[in-house]
Amino acid sequence: MRRVLAAAAALAILCGAETPALAGAPPRAGAPCSATDEEIYAPPAQLPGRPGDVLACTPAQFPKIPGEIPMRAWKVQYQSTDVRGAPVAVSGMVAVPEAAWPGPGPRPVVAFNPGTVGLGPQCAYSKQMSGAYDDAYELDQLAAALQAGYAVVATDGVGYLDGQQHTYMVGHNAGHALLDSLRAASRLPGSGIDPAAPAALWGYSEGGQAALWATQLAASYAPELPLVGTAAGGVPGDLRMVGNELNGSRFAGFAAAALVGFHAGYPEMPFDELLNDDGREAVARLGASCLVDTIFGFSGERVEDYTLDGLTIDEIYALPGPDGTTWGQLADRHRLGDGIGTPGSGARYEIAIPVMQYRGADEQIIPVLTEERTRDAYCRAGVPTRWKPDVDGDHLIAAKAAIPDVLAFFADRFAAKPPADDC
Known part of the structure; x- marks a missing residue:
């Protein structure tokens, strides 16, 4: 214990x-x-x-x-x-x-x-x-x-x-x-x-x-x-990828919680009618849980076991709402790095400040691929990006281990020094 x-x-x-x-x-x-x-x-x-x-x-x-x-x-x-x-x-x-x-x-x-x-x-x-x-x-x-x-x-x-x-x-x-x-x-x-x-x-x-x-x-x-400036670590940039990777894993509670959270943001989308009795009970537990219960109470669980038809996450993504927008399209709207550019580029999201992105060297929760793709998207868009993919520890440890690097980044930003760019 x-x-x-x-x-x-x-x-x-x-x-x-x-x-x-x-x-x-x-x-x-x-x-x-x-x-x-x-x-x-x-x-x-x-x-x-x-x-x-x-x-x-x-x-x-x-x-x-x-x-x-x-x-x-x-x-x-x-x-x-x-x-x-x-x-x-x-x-x-x-x-x-x-x-x-x-x-x-x-x-x-x-x-x-x-x-x-x-x-x-x-x-x-x-x-x-x-x-x-x-x-x-x-x-x-x-x-x-x-x-x-x-x-x-x-x-x-x-x-x-x-x-x-x-x-x-x-x-x-x-x-x-x-x-x-x-x-x-x-x-x-x-x-x-x-x-x-x-x-x-x-x-x-x-x-x-x-x-x-x-x-x-x-x-x-x-x-x-x-x-x-912005410092962002351990970033789940692509929710489709993260959900599929976490489903059935030790950290499956995060994937299930994301579905509940998106339902709270988009209540018109199909959700309650998809659930079996176990699913309704799981949603109730998630809605009342803090971090420890989210992790240990749902470790190894699969979304398929919570739906009437055994729907996979990808099958849920394919379901449309009243206006024809699917769950997957909503998830894609929240994928980081899409439509970004520098000021004057005409991009949907123009970014005028440098960023620092980082992750643990032994990342085990967020797929490394999505972290790297988010960083690459910022680099392609011309956003000055400090990149530190080798912070000591795994996802659990890296947040604390990165604090000195983040504070150094902030000190430079507040002092208006030229931004470092690892692109």
Whole structure:
């Protein structure tokens, strides 16, 4: 059991009554944050504001962040935009070191998207970092950024408010939520974060997908953000490939969770009617599970065993929705590296900042081929790309092992040094 718990802890590094504050109007400029913890996770009655507006906030402590780092911190609920272009409320957290930033310029900001934490509402990253969930995990990325003197904002992602389901692996939702967390951080009363401060995006595994989607969407969705670079590791760039590789493996729970997450993002698509009794029970368990149960509760399971007709993942991909769009076409819309280019290229996604992509030398969860294809796509598009495919360890270890390289990359970006390019 000790060995199992150690493995689970290592894997965790993959992966944060109606009141005026929740009635849809952001807190007044300069007003203190006074929402209750329960109100942070309660869906608002209306969303009349702008993406990035703070809908509710409360001072918070995050004892699960490793190390003794004096900081001011908050939980926040803010407005974002879902994959259909509709407004959506998202929860997250903000932390600012108490020590003065030595400069030059305003204190930089790192926007962080955690790796997989599980679909259950209790698994929200901000809840885990505040110790609200007993099985919370210590993640070292935020501590490292804070120790470097940077402000940090971490999004929980879409679907962790009460009564909702996390839209796991829906890249457009994740990218919007990460970009809007930066907007919210500078609009948060009392944060002192300058909206003109240089900002970087960071994520690993699920978070790496989110960070690259934010990178691809930034020019069209949030062109005012002063982004200087992105670090993304262990990236599941092609969801078709990842799903087929994981199905029936030790990490099959991630493939099943992705199907549940996509159903939450695209509820009109065929799903519930495909399931047998075991499938309905599995979906219920996944929807209430955090990371450890997602891994060990579904190890070796196959999607075929959960459907009435024994459908494979590829057969599910072939199924159309009401407008004729298939599951596979939706998955392909979330494949990273398609339609990208540099500013002025006319590409669907124009990328104006350098990126760092990395993976563990002994990667065993995300297919190496999709990680390499994502990197190659960025190189072909002319995006300056730092590539580190030899981080010590496997997928479970590489997130922590890569921290020094990521911080060095960020330091260069914040200092406006010429970007390294391994293409």
